[in-house]
Amino acid sequence: MLKMAQFEAVSQQSLLHPKPAGLALQYGTAGFRTHAGHLDHVMFRMGLLAALRSRKTRGATIGVMVTASHNPEEDNGVKLIDPMGEMVTPAWEGYATQVANAEQDGLLGALGHVVDAEDIDMSLDASVFVGRDTRSSSVILSQAVLDGVSALGAQSKDYGLVTTPQLHYMVRCHNTQGDYGEATVEGYYSKLSQAFIQLTRNAPNRTDDQKRLSVDGANGVGAPKVREMEAHLHGELQISLFNDGAAGRLNHQCGADHVKVQQRPPTGIQVRVGERCCSFDGDADRIVYYYSGAEEGRFHLLDGDKIATLISTFLKELLTQAGLDLDIAVVQTAYANGSSTRYLEDTMKVTVRCTKTGVKHLHHEAQHFDIGVYFEANGHGTVLFSKEAEQKIRQLALDPNSNDERKRATVLLQNTVHLINQTVGDAISDMLLIEAILALKGMTVQQWDAMYTDLPNRQLKVKVSDRRLIDTADAERRAVSPPGLQDAIDGLVRSYTQARSFVRPSGTEDVVRVYAEAETQESADDLAHEVSLAVYRLAGGVGDQPKPVH
Ligand code: NG1
Ligand code: ZN
DSSP: OOOHHHHHHHHHHHHHSOOOTTOOOOOBBTBEEEEGGGOHHHHHHHHHHHHHHHHHTTTOEEEEEEOOTTSOTTEEEEEEEOTTSSBOOHHHHHHHHHHHHSOGGGHHHHHHHHHHHTTOOTTSOOEEEEEEOSOTTHHHHHHHHHHHHHHTTOEEEEEEEOOHHHHHHHHHHHHTTTSSOOSSHHHHHHHHHHHHHHHHHTOTTOOHHHHEEEEEOTTSTHHHHHHHHHTTSTTSSEEEEEOOSSSSOTTTTOSHHHHHHHTSOOTTOOOOBTOOEEEEOTTSSOEEEEEEOTTTOOEEEEOHHHHHHHHHHHHHHHHHHHTOOOOEEEEEETTSOHHHHHIIIIISOOEEEEEOSSHHHHHHHHTTSSEEEEEOTTSOEEEEEOHHHHHHHHHHHHOTTOOHHHHHHHHHHHHHHHHSOTTSOOHHHHHHHHHHHHHHHTOOHHHHHTTSOOOOEEEEEEOBSOGGGOEEETTTTEEEESTTHHHHHHHHHHTSTTOEEEEEEOSSSSSEEEEEEOSSHHHHHHHHHHHHHHHHHHTTBOSSOOOOOO
């Protein structure tokens, strides 16, 4: 039961964060996300819910991040972070939706329902960490979260401007009593930079050219944070930062999502022939790399699939050198390029799993292995090490009988573990890991790219009157409704070579996403267009009929 004082505080405070009557939102793939003007009450209520979640987890600290990631500047959003720094557990996503959508006079009832259903002891202490991105709306909205936290008598700590993965990291550090690191931004920089420097020490012949990297900060929070990180790297990585927020608009024609979906470089960055560049997204939990080819000036993208391939190959080699028998797997979604899956399974002999879109699904699947490397094609991903795996690596490091090769591999493994933010995808941590691997392997970006050749692909969106009419199965690779849609897709796919296509309702936008890949770009474009037309026809398309890509 809510106590009387809590009851009154929530009643009064909620009047300052009123809900527009009738507005209904859903906790989607990545929390709530919509126009910033519709979110004040949601933020306040997520502060309340985080205080309940903290009590439910016996006073562990819960995180609340205010961001709409790669969405436009005028949007905002909020995600809840569980005690180990992972996304909030699915049952509470349901509560989040109920609490956010309760009408003003039903709010206390909705909270009471959660307290009863979860048997929460409201007399316990509670604690919530709050962070925000650079959106102009984020200041007021994160204040609304803090108001909600304090209305339920919980402690809060406001980290202000942080990347999403930094806040996840703080939550984990705090709840593990410093085992994972110190719960400060400074602690984050110091842990990652030390690991990076230790790793690159093993690649002593790096030239200045190899140390140079261009970063597109998407005009978001990743820009100031990667600058702070660089200051800790003692020149081991020299970053040219573009789209740092000084002039351009957040995610506008820049950032990882733009680069991945448009398959072209962002504006505001000079992509010099052969040089490595990368783009973060608006809250720096995604990263993609690219370069311009010397021979034809063509744009080459190295997406989440190429990153997962590089990292898993590196880890597999280290395991062999260290003589460690740990099972390693790569977790992908249906958006993974078919070539990457084939290369991983057939050439690298690595286990590959496919899950539904959304990092929580990948994260969960990756937990089933000693080492689980998970990446969405869009560049969101990380590596998870099981407790046993970490322990075996630690033990081996202490083994006096190890030969030099084993010792070196074990030290590299240990530093790799330290460099990775295991809570969630982290553009800064991923970037440092990729740079360290390229340095250690003496590999150029072209050589990395040449591991396998992507099948040409195309992603499109179709507006329909109700995207929930589309239901999928088999990790979203097949549409089971509306009737006839999958048959239509199958028929279209059959008329192309090496082709694959699927459709699914987006969890963050009011659209149906269409993906197609095929032997040539023209075929991929045509197939994506034809499948879009089938969606438009069979799933209640609205507005103009989808146009051909070119
Ligand atoms: P939706 O809108 O559900 O496709 C997008 C990404 C996801 C995930 C979320 C959260 C694609 C195709 N989809 O989800 O992978 O990153 O945003 O940010 O990239
Ligand atoms: Zn993001």
